[in-house]
Amino acid sequence: MIENYIVTILVSFVIGSILVVVALVKLVKTNIHATMFWNEIVLEKITNFVMDQSKEQRILNTVSYNAIKGNPESVLDCIDKYCSKSEWAMNVGDEKGLILDKIVEETNPSVVLELGTYCGYSAIRIARLLKPKARLLTIEFNPEFASIAKEIIEIAGVNDKVTILEGHSEDIIPQLKKKYEVEKLDFVFLDHWKERYAPDTILLEECGLLRKGSVLLADNIIYPGAPEFIKYIRNNKHFECTTFLSHLEYMKVEDAMEKAVYLGPE
Structure with a gap:
């Protein structure tokens, strides 16, 4: 029993x-x-x-062992394959990367600011399309990410166009004019903490870093979402907005990017 x-x-x-x-x-x-x-x-x-070791270190190892040195396309392909088949990572990814490529090519910027470097994936995508003497400043607050990004960007062979600024965006943006000799920004890619999208956009305006025609492109506006940024940018007569529907990097989850062209103050 x-x-x-x-x-x-x-x-x-x-x-x-x-x-x-x-x-x-x-x-x-x-x-x-x-x-x-x-x-x-x-x-x-x-x-x-x-x-x-960290996931980011594993991404660096994969690039170091498999990518063709000096070939940015090879580095991007290597990261995409690893993150789609082995470990998910928060790069902009191959699908939304095509949207980023298109807008960079249309804008043809001389001075670019990226908010959120991570492992350097999007910095490489942007830098490989920049004209000679153009430059990209990319801000990353995590020291490990910044160090890994530096190595991956060097492997891709675009380090001559990319400068990694280590620290918080709210501290570095006000320093751009004097310390980094930035007069105006032609293109800004927002891909850092989503709650910083709106305040950093306002900070860019307050610091006089946007000119008429400056283009902002924000990633992940649906997932995880940036509601305060979307509310601010779409209800601001100084910006003209366009939404590009897509999917979350390496997944079939709905996501989108928001393009905002600065029309200038009245």
């Missing part, structure tokens, strides 16, 4: 465990929040512990 009771409990426990695992797998596959939690919190932390 007792043995039957124990067997029943064990069988129920096993079946329950299987059902929980199935439910978790289904949740991860169908819910973007669960997917990101699994990728960024659970799986990444476990992998970091086992391999004793």
Whole structure:
């Protein structure tokens, strides 16, 4: 009698465990929040512990071992393959990267500001399209990311056009004119903390860094979203906005980029 009771409990426990695992797998596959939690919190932390290195270091290793030195397209392709097949990472990615390419080519900028360097993926995408003597300043507050980005950008062979500024955007933007000799910005790519999109855009205006025709391009306006930025930019008569629908990098989740052309003050 007792043995039957124990067997029943064990069988129920096993079946329950299987059902929980199935439910978790289904949740991860169908819910973007669960997917990101699994990728960024659970799986990444476990992998970091086992391999004793960060995901960003693994991306650098992949580029170092597989990319063709001095070939930015090879570096971008290497990162895209790794992040789509092995570990998800917050690069702009190949799909939205084409939108970024198109707008950079249309703008043909001389001075570019990027907010959020991460591993240098988008800096490489932009820099490879810049005309001679054009420059890209990219701001990254995380020292590890900045260091890794520097190495990857050097491997891509575009380091002569890219300057990494380490620190917080709200501290560096007011220094751009005097310390970094930036008169006006032709193109700004926003891809850092989403809650900083709006205040940093306002800061760019207040510091007189935007000219008539300056182009701002903001990533991830749907996921994870930048509602305050969208509210500010679309209700501001000094900007003309266009939305480019796409998908979250390396996923089939809906996302978009917002282009805002500065029309200048009245």
